[in-house]
Amino acid sequence: MKTKRERTIYLEDTPREEALEQCFRMVNFHDTTEIVTTEKSVGRITAEPIYAHSSNPHFHASAMDGIAVRSRDTEEAHETNPLRLTEHDDFVYVDTGNLIPHGFDAVIMIEDVNEVKTGVLEIIAPALPWQRIRPIGEDITSGEMLLAQGHKIRPIDAGALLASTVKNVKVKRKPKVHIYPSGSELVPPNQPLQPGKLIEFNGTIFSELVKEWGGEPDLKPIVKDDPEKIREALETGVAEADVVIINAGSSAGSKDYTAHIIQELGEVITHGIATRPGKPVIIGKINETIVIGVPGYPVSAYFVMDWFVKPIIHRFLNIPLPQKDTLTVHAGRRIVSSMGSEDFIRVHIGYVDGKYIANPLTRSASVTMSLVKSDGVITIPAGQLGIEQGEKVEAELMKPRSEIQASILFSGSHDLSIDVLSSEMKKTDLLSKVTASHTGSMAGLLAIKRQETHVAGIHLLDPETNQYNLSYIKKFLLGMDLVLLPFLKRQQGMIVPRGNPLGLKVITDIAHTQAHYVNRQKGAGTRILFDHLLKQNGILPQEINGYEREMFTHLSVAAEVKMDEKAVGMGIYSAAKAMELDFVPIEEESYDLLMTKDFFMGTQGQLLLDTLKSEEFKRNVEQLGGYKVDETVTPLYV
Amino acid sequence: MKTKRERTIYLEDTPREEALEQCFRMVNFHDTTEIVTTEKSVGRITAEPIYAHSSNPHFHASAMDGIAVRSRDTEEAHETNPLRLTEHDDFVYVDTGNLIPHGFDAVIMIEDVNEVKTGVLEIIAPALPWQRIRPIGEDITSGEMLLAQGHKIRPIDAGALLASTVKNVKVKRKPKVHIYPSGSELVPPNQPLQPGKLIEFNGTIFSELVKEWGGEPDLKPIVKDDPEKIREALETGVAEADVVIINAGSSAGSKDYTAHIIQELGEVITHGIATRPGKPVIIGKINETIVIGVPGYPVSAYFVMDWFVKPIIHRFLNIPLPQKDTLTVHAGRRIVSSMGSEDFIRVHIGYVDGKYIANPLTRSASVTMSLVKSDGVITIPAGQLGIEQGEKVEAELMKPRSEIQASILFSGSHDLSIDVLSSEMKKTDLLSKVTASHTGSMAGLLAIKRQETHVAGIHLLDPETNQYNLSYIKKFLLGMDLVLLPFLKRQQGMIVPRGNPLGLKVITDIAHTQAHYVNRQKGAGTRILFDHLLKQNGILPQEINGYEREMFTHLSVAAEVKMDEKAVGMGIYSAAKAMELDFVPIEEESYDLLMTKDFFMGTQGQLLLDTLKSEEFKRNVEQLGGYKVDETVTPLYV
Incomplete structure (x- = not known):
């Protein structure tokens, strides 16, 4: 039996940087080193300056295949006065890398001598002193400093170390980071899915990040939400590791034990920072080990790792944090923020008309894909209420600038064929x-108007003319030079559970049967179609059970339907097929691509056109089911 | 017995890009893939688009610890009208991540309910439909495209894959690159040094570069300069690898067999490119394996790897080459180049007075350290004769921009204490x-005049006054606001072999004994001192055996002395000590640091001053031997 428990912890609003500084002040970053062989040293950080053990070359070496001579003996040699040299007395043969015997001070290339007879050669030009000789220490002089301390060893550095017979290197020990996922609802990634059980995947992200940053991760088994188990984990962790991460349970709720236990075993330095997401973080220490309570939601977790674990690892290694690549972007729309917290907004960035336009992705901290998809992150400082549309701000990049610059921004209606388009274009470029x-669709149309996107995918039915798209363009985008590419005819219909348990046949059945309807958001073409169908059939929205519940994609609608025997949603056939659901066709609609003429005439526009026309693309799209790609894709200039 | 052999191969001057294009045209880059587990997929390249196997969450999940309710039931709840809910009938307890039981559509946080008695709760506010619920597919919807093909998997991507139960990923197979070092003079790095034997270290550099670029290297044992051994190596290599690298023997000399053998076994595509360094490269194919003959000198080798092996690996992986980080720099001095070849100049880059100044390092292809030390590389195109002093050019960076911007440019006389200074400053910043x-010294002085350096180390004796430095500054840098920091008194003397076999006591002994003198370059303070001593003692340069042979550092002088029982050189005590040689003191000289007042007053100048004054620094320098660091380091404004 569960009851309400007292909240005993109060979450602070410590500024992020201050929290890190507190940690740096209160923890002793012990300086530990280890010896590694030079062959295994690449990527490691030197713990001290490294000096050459020997010179390279360590003797005067011939730089060529040829003969070693005394330059003084050769001064008279000339084309008109060839000079004869006798082996052993006047010269010795040397190959590249051979030692120059004592007394000799120049090398003549084998190509520049003439053999008169065995052991006797002729030359026709004098040798300059030290010509074609690599003097001792030419590359490296014994005792010279090769690498400073705090240097990350690169392949070429390892080469220089070997060249000067430095076989072992004292490097910074990688800080050990033990990672404990916690939560009774979690299961490891390789177990079958069960209702009520969620896959633990943060731990893998953490491990890989720690590796990337130069630490040595150790991902531990999942710990149950049980104070005793958590205490046990922390005690084991701090005995061995430099940093212990406990994931989830870091907030101040009734089941968030971590902060209590850290306080019992050691000291909580900070609990709660003034950020969104990422607020419920714990920074503590037990003995000399840093303990970080990282929030459970993947986005919060990712940021907390970046803000704290990354600098802590760098501090252990005693190297500066690498600078992040940033880009000046214009906000594609207004982004609101609340006072008092730093806000971290994941954004898509597109290069439109010579400007980088950033549009926010979902701000929900539970959406991993918002990090996967983001091109960059915009930080809104705690003292600022938001960013106005068009305002210039700096974005930290999550993807290379070249990738951002080359990418085509697509906005508008969701269709599965857009992913196929992306894949196919990549094959060419x-x-x-x-x-x-x-x-x-409507938002896509308006994004074209505001020059925030390159291409909009639209399927907007005009109920008066029963035509798609054109009347909307004329109404909303008057005066722009645009191109509409006829793209797809696709099947819209009712996505229903397998076997269609409610036996739905026509739209009116949704109301009659009191089916659980899964709607789309306002402005979606599918929503406009559904509202039109309701009106046409004299049904009021109030008669539709679930009308107010809105989804943003066809696949989300299908996912909802899959969960509920009484559910139904409007959507495209391919989504029903992808989710193995049944489908009741209602209407064939036109899904077209809208873009400016400038974009269409450019390299990217033409690549897009070529791809749409290619047989392979058509075949791949039609395999999704319910599609017919336009035969000619003849551009319509509007 | 060795004789002159015929040159049978003619080296081409193919432009670098053309050589690569020819290779791309003539080789079939077979598309091979492999399956890896998601946990091991980070850093790998997706071979196809990756779609979600299941939704995350895969059920409607509670986002909080609390109670699941039917929102419709709670509409009346109000502070003035608390609503009673009975367990099972009206609500069920749920924890974060729990499944929302069928029929319920909202969650109320445990903190917002009041327990009246066991199984009966009161609420004082209505629940909105779907509040505190993570709907199915909120993060990832089954069937959605997670990653495009050709994507390098990041830690966060691996997390998303696991979250949607994608346990295995089809990725591009890493191309296999077999590396054969060749040369009869080479020995592996862990063997003791022997005269005439050079350490093979290119292979390790190549292996590590191949790894960094995404290939799978296999470093093979050294192959002797023997056509049969080379043929054997190539035949074994091409049977297994995608790319075979054979290092050295790639030129057109009498012992360069590689091109012949490739032509016999397959086809030489290019032999010789129009670059300096790097010209004698071979690109060929045997069956479907690419064979690259890489020149032996480490700098040539490094560039050839970067120009050919890197793009070839990227081509196998079907990903674009990453953009190199570049910086606009001003040439600190004139850099000459020859027509017809691209010239690759390794440079130091310093940030002086708001401009990045690039000064060339040695251009010798055998000097590994010129790559280790370089901040960037300037390319002079084949059709250009050079770069004028002050001219703006792009440099490809070898080190992070932040490191370049923060670094203090030191120029002038060589002293071992400068490395110690660098290390100590790093401890603070x-x-x-x-x-x-x-x-x-003289070049350092003039670099200050031309604003090409921050600090110059000088020890310039004025024979007239017998004073150091000041008169030179007044003569050459008139009108500049400068600061001279008194830094060191150091012992100059004769560096002689152990036991001083020639029994040298005073300078005149060098002439009398016909010792092999090792001189320093013109403008070096030590050279000025030596010339002054000769004059003072009435000795002519012609009387000094070896006067014309010039070295650039004290350590190089010492290295030369170490090789020859009859040698002697002027230099500082610490160099003799580092090389375990004997030393005959001649003079104590003043080695001071010169900089502009602006630099001195800035952050870097003050950090420098603080470091010079620190006890730890003094102790470390004096340990080198022959030094006395100035007690007060009182700046002298000149």
Whole structure:
């Protein structure tokens, strides 16, 4: 039996940087080193300056295949006065790398001598002193400093170390970071899915990040939400590791034990920082080990790792944090923020008309894909209420600038074929990429108007003419030079559970049967179609059970339907097929691509056109089911 | 017995890009893939688009610890009208991540309910439909494209894959690159040094570069300069690898067999490119394996790897080459180049007075340290004769921009204490670094005049006054606001072999004994001192055996002395000590640091001053031997 427990912890609002400084002040970053062989030293950090053990070359070496001579003896040699040299007395043969015997001070290339007879040669030009000789220490002089301390060893550095017979290197020991996922609802990634059980995947992200940053991760088994188990984990962890991460349970709720236990075993330095997401973080220490309580939601967790674990690892290694690559972007729309917290907004960035336009992705901290898809992150400082549309701000990049610059911004209605388009274009141009925001047809149309996107995917039914798209363009985008590419005819219909348990046949059945309807957001073409159908059939929205519940993509609608025997949603056939659901066709609609003429005439526009026309693309799209790609894709200039 | 052999191969001058294009045209880059587990997929390249196997969450999950309710039931709840809910009938307890039981559609946080008695709760606010619920597919919807093909998997991507139960990923197979070092003079790095034997270290550099670029290297044992052994190696290599590298023997000399053998076994695509360094490269194919003959000198080798092996690996992986980080720099001095070849100049880059100044390092292809030390590389195109002093050019960076910007440019006389200074400063400021060019005292002085350096180390004796430095500054840098920091008194003397076999006591003994003198370059303070001593003692340069042979550092002089029982050189005590040689003191000289007042007053100047004054620094320098660090380091404004 569960009851309400007292909240005993109060979450602070410590500024992020201050929390880190507190940690740096209160923890003793012991300086530990280890010896590694030079062959295994690449990527490691030197713990002290490294000096050459020997010179390279360590003797005067011939730089060529040829003969070693005394330059003084050769001064008279000339084309008109060839000079004869006798082996052993006047010269010795040397190969590249051979030692120059004592007394000799120049090498003549084998190509520049003439053999008169065995052991006797002729030369026709004098040798300059030290010509074609690599003097001792030419590359490296014994005792010279090769690498400073705090240097990350690169392949070429390892080469120089070997060249000067430095076989072992004293490097910073990688800080040990033990990672404990916690939560009774979690199961390891390789177990079958069960309702009520969630896959633990943060631990893998953490491990890989720690590796990337130069630490040595150790991902431990999942710990149950049980104070005793958590205490046990922490005690084991701090005995061995430099940093212990406990994931989830870091907040101040009734089941968030971590902060209590850290306080009992050691000291909580900070609990709660003034950020969104990422607020419920714990920074503590037990003995000399740093303990970080990282929030459970993947986005919060990712940021907390970046803000704290990354600098802590760098501090252990005693190296500066690498600078992040940033880009000046213009906000594609207004982004609101609350006072008092730093806000971290994941954004899509597109290069439109010579400007980088950033549009926010979802701000939900539970959406891993918002990090996967983001091109960059914009930070809104705690003292600022938000960013106005068009305002210039700096974005930290999550993807290379070249990739962002080359990517085609797609906005508008969600369709599964857009992913196929992206893949196919990449086959022609490696750098090409389609960055899609599923905002709905109307939003896509308006993004074209505001020059925030390159391409909009739209399927907007005009109930008066029963035509798609054209009347909307004329109404909303008057005066712009645009191109509409006829793209797909696709099947819209009712996505229903397998076997269609409610036996739905026509739209009116949704109301009659009191089916659980799964709706789409306002401005989505599918929503406009559904509202039109309701009106046409004299049904009021109030008669539709679930009308107010809105989803943003066809696949989300299908996912909802899959969960509920009484559910139904409007959507495209391919989504029903992808989710192995049944489908009741209602209407064939036109899904077209809208873009400016300038974009269409450019390299990217033409690559897009070529891809749409290719047989392979058509075949791949039609395999999704319910599609017919336009035969000619003849551009319509509007 | 060796004789002259015929040159049978003619080296081409193919432009570098053309050589690569020819290779791309003539080789079939077979598309091979492999399956890896998601946990091991980070850093790998997706071979196809990756779709979600299941939704995350895969059920409607509670986002909080609390109670699941039917929102419709709670509409009346109000502070003035608390609503009673009975367990099972009206609500069920749920924890974060729990499944929302069928029929319920909202969660109320445990903190917002009041327990009246066991199984009966009161709420004082209605629940909105779907509040505190993570709907199915909130993060990832089954069937959605997670990653495009050709994507390098990051830690966060691996997390998303696991979250959607993608346990295995089809990725591009890493191309296999077999590396054969060749040369009869080479020995593996862990063997003791022997005269005439050179350490093979290119292979380790190549292996590590191949790893970094995404290939799978296999470093093979050294192959002798024997056509049969080379043929054997190539035949074994091409049977297994995608790329075979054979290092050295790639030129057109009498012992360069590689091109012949490739032509016999397959086809030489290019032999010789129009670059300096790097010209004698071979690109060929045997069956479907690419064979690259890489020149032996480490600098040539490094560039050839970067120009050919790197793009070839990327081509196998079907990903674009990453953009190199570049910086606009001003040439600190004139850099000459020959027509017809691209010239690759390794440079030091310093940030002086708001401009990045680039000064060339040695251009010798055998000097590994010129790559280790370089901050960037300037390319002079084939059709250009050079770069004028002050001219703006792009440099490809070898070190992070932040490191370049923070580093203190040091120029002038070589002294071992400068390395110690660099190390000590880094202890205070992690980013700090001293980038030293050993150009000699006079060159350092003039670099200050031309604003090409921050600090010059000088020890310039004025024979008339018998004073150091000041008169030179007044003569050459008139009108500048400068600061001279008194730094060291150091012992100059004769560096002689152990036991001083020639029994040298005073300078005149060098002439009398016909010792082999090792001189320093013109403009070096030590050279000025030596010339002054000769004059003082009435000795002519012609009387000094070896006067014309010039070395650029004290350590190089010492290295020469170590090789020859009859040698002697002027230099500092610490160099003799580092090389375990004997030393005959001649003079104590003043080695001071010169800089502009602006630099001195800035952060870097003050950090420098603080370091010079620190006890630890003094102790470390005096340990080198022959030094006395100035007690007060009182700046002298000149």
